[in-house]
Amino acid sequence: MYSQGLIGADNKTEETQAFLDAFQKRIDAEEKIEPNDPMPLAYRNTLIRMIGQHAHSEIVGMLPEGNWITRAPTLRRKVALLAKVQDEGGHGLYLYSAAETLGVSREQMTEELLDGTAKYSSIFNYPTPTWADIGTIGWLVDGAAIMNQVPLCRCSYGPYARAMIRVCKEESFHQRQGYELVKTLCEGTAEQKAMAQDSLDRWWWPSLMMFGPSDTDSQHSDKSMQWKIKRFTNDELRQKFIDATVPQAELIGLTVPDKDLTWNPTKNRGKGGYDFGEINWDEFWRVVQGHGLMNKDRIAARKKAWDEGAWVREAAQAYAAKQQSSSVA
Amino acid sequence: MNPALLHSVVQIADDHLILGHRMSEWCGHAPMLEEDLSMPNMALDMIGQARTLYTYAATIENQGRTEDDFAYLRNDREYLNCLLVERPNGDFAHTMLRQLYFAAYMHPFWEAMHKSTDNTLQALSFKAVKEIAYHIRHCGEWIVRLGDGTDESHERINNAVSALHPYTAELFEVDEQRLAGIELGIFPAQAQLRQVWDKTIDQIFHQAKIKVPRTDFNQSGGRKGLHTEDFGLLLSQLQYLQRAYPGSTW
Numbered sequence: 001m002y003s004q005g006l007i008g009a010d011n012k013t014e015e016t017q018a019f020l021d022a023f024q025k026r027i028d029a030e031e032k033i034e035p036n037d038p039m040p041l042a043y044r045n046t047l048i049r050m051i052g053q054h055a056h057s058e059i060v061g062m063l064p065e066g067n068w069i070t071r072a073p074t075l076r077r078k079v080a081l082l083a084k085v086q087d088e089g090g091h092g093l094y095l096y097s098a099a100e101t102l103g104v105s106r107e108q109m110t111e112e113l114l115d116g117t118a119k120y121s122s123i124f125n126y127p128t129p130t131w132a133d134i135g136t137i138g139w140l141v142d143g144a145a146i147m148n149q150v151p152l153c154r155c156s157y158g159p160y161a162r163a164m165i166r167v168c169k170e171e172s173f174h175q176r177q178g179y180e181l182v183k184t185l186c187e188g189t190a191e192q193k194a195m196a197q198d199s200l201d202r203w204w205w206p207s208l209m210m211f212g213p214s215d216t217d218s219q220h221s222d223k224s225m226q227w228k229i230k231r232f233t234n235d236e237l238r239q240k241f242i243d244a245t246v247p248q249a250e251l252i253g254l255t256v257p258d259k260d261l262t263w264n265p266t267k268n269r270g271k272g273g274y275d276f277g278e279i280n281w282d283e284f285w286r287v288v289q290g291h292g293l294m295n296k297d298r299i300a301a302r303k304k305a306w307d308e309g310a311w312v313r314e315a316a317q318a319y320a321a322k323q324q325s326s327s328v329a
Numbered sequence: 330m331n332p333a334l335l336h337s338v339v340q341i342a343d344d345h346l347i348l349g350h351r352m353s354e355w356c357g358h359a360p361m362l363e364e365d366l367s368m369p370n371m372a373l374d375m376i377g378q379a380r381t382l383y384t385y386a387a388t389i390e391n392q393g394r395t396e397d398d399f400a401y402l403r404n405d406r407e408y409l410n411c412l413l414v415e416r417p418n419g420d421f422a423h424t425m426l427r428q429l430y431f432a433a434y435m436h437p438f439w440e441a442m443h444k445s446t447d448n449t450l451q452a453l454s455f456k457a458v459k460e461i462a463y464h465i466r467h468c469g470e471w472i473v474r475l476g477d478g479t480d481e482s483h484e485r486i487n488n489a490v491s492a493l494h495p496y497t498a499e500l501f502e503v504d505e506q507r508l509a510g511i512e513l514g515i516f517p518a519q520a521q522l523r524q525v526w527d528k529t530i531d532q533i534f535h536q537a538k539i540k541v542p543r544t545d546f547n548q549s550g551g552r553k554g555l556h557t558e559d560f561g562l563l564l565s566q567l568q569y570l571q572r573a574y575p576g577s578t579w
């Protein structure tokens with residue numbers, strides 16, 4: 001039986017110290033954990049939560065950018081944006097499949113998203129009022145996603161790691177494409193350049209928040225590091241992102257909206273890095289708690305698509321059932 | 330420069346752009362994730378073909394216009410797409426049926442274009458025919474599922490047929506420019522395409538347990554630049570940035 005493989009899923013398996021030690025030994029030996037392997041319940045639940053959130057982020061993330069598909073300014077940009085948003089849907093699909101290997105269904109996860117029990121990345125609760133936001137999202141949001149996801153390609157859970165390898169290739173394409181879009185605006189008219197700067201001003205700090213709370217406040221980091229689900233802490237990843245992104249902004253003549261940003265040659269064990277200003281964690285928690293400008297609209301849009309699609313899904317099921325019964329008969 | 334050919338190429342390009350644009354409106358809002366991948370694929374095929382056709386139109390015209398000048402910088406009355414492709418998305422049944430109606434026309438069109446006397450269009454036909462075959466298959470399968478699914482889906486697909494069927498005859502209209510192209514062996518005769526279209530639709534409707542309706546009146550106008558009111562709203566989104574920031578590079 002399939003469920004025999006799911007040790008820990010039934011809540012009955014006794015997680016003796018010997019079992020936990022043996023599991024940790026596999027992790028430390030960099031062995032990949034596969035769906036039918038025994039695993040501690042907390043490991044399974046952490047992954048379900050993480051992969052589910054990640055999948056939901058891809059799906060909700062289609063909305064802010066989808067907002068500009070019908071208004072893209074050239075056919076080349078329209079095609080690129082459509083393909084990008086479609087890629088994000090594809091990421092959602094592989095991630096839901098990866099989560100399903102842990103014994104949770106896509107319907108269940110979707111319902112949790114719609115009723116608000118499952119989270120998704122807060123960045124998508126910010127609006128995209130201008131075309132420049134399409135470039136900035138690719139550059140910063142996909143850029144931050146890559147920083148988070150490249151280490152996940154080595155995640156101890158095999159299906160997640162494999163999904164991430166595929167996803168990361170596409171994300172880095174999105175990042176370059178987004179940067180190229182912003183660069184084009186910076187090389188354009190004064191109005192276009194102002195549009196790009198305004199967009200950076202709005203997205204810079206929320207992008208830094210994408211790495212999650214500071215290490216001193218993060219509830220999930222320690223265990224996830226020990227299990228090699230995560231490889232770097234939130235603050236380490238945030239620093240890497242800032243160090244990589246600030247020079248990119250300078251190169252195209254944009255100003256990072258942080259007056260405390262300064263180069264510190266002693267950072268990163270003498271390799272140097274940027275010191276940066278205080279992140280507004282009140283804003284972060286406010287948006288996480290549902291009070292961003294777009295939280296309600298995002299969930300309403302997903303719910304509308306899901307509810308209005310119900311008759312289509314029912315028709316497909318009814319038709320498949322008829323086909324099956326007629327082929328049996 | 331062959332003005333008749335230019336006219337016909339722009340018509341076909343406009344059909345693809347507008348239908349692709351309509352399909353792209355679904356992106357992120359589909360009834361299921363799989364369709365959020367398939368519908369953008371179809372939109373990408375449509376817009377991709379529009380780009381090739383506009384670029385060819387610009388070459389025929391030879392006045393320095395680009396694909397974007399054609400796509401973005403004309404007024405309502407200058408777009409020559411048929412009315413079918415501009416009809417609003419409606420529900421999923423409407424969207425799938427609209428795409429099927431169009432694809433069932435374009436498939437025999439591109440097949441016939443393998444023998445076109447126009448080299449550019451002939452070359453395009455080989456890629457286009459493969460793409461459009463997928464649209465017939467994908468949308469056709471949905472029409473069958475909806476027609477033979479639940480009572481609700483059956484009713485919805487029937488409503489879509491009643492709403493959209495009167496717009497299908499315009500696909501086969503022949504104006505003087507097209508006639509000139511047909512006589513030069515550039516384009517196939519429309520009557521020949523109609524036969525194949527009827528057969529495709531009959532077959533799918535039969536499987537879907539729906540009837541091909543008799544229509545008392547066929548709508549037309551788009552081919553001559555006379556569009557429905559929804560079309561102006563579509564253009565106001567499509568053209569927004571080009572109109573708000575004239576002469577900018579994007």
Ligand SMILES: [Fe+2]
Binds near residue numbers: 058091167
């Ligand atoms: Fe993604």
Ligand SMILES: [Fe+2]
Binds near residue numbers: 142
């Ligand atoms: Fe992406």
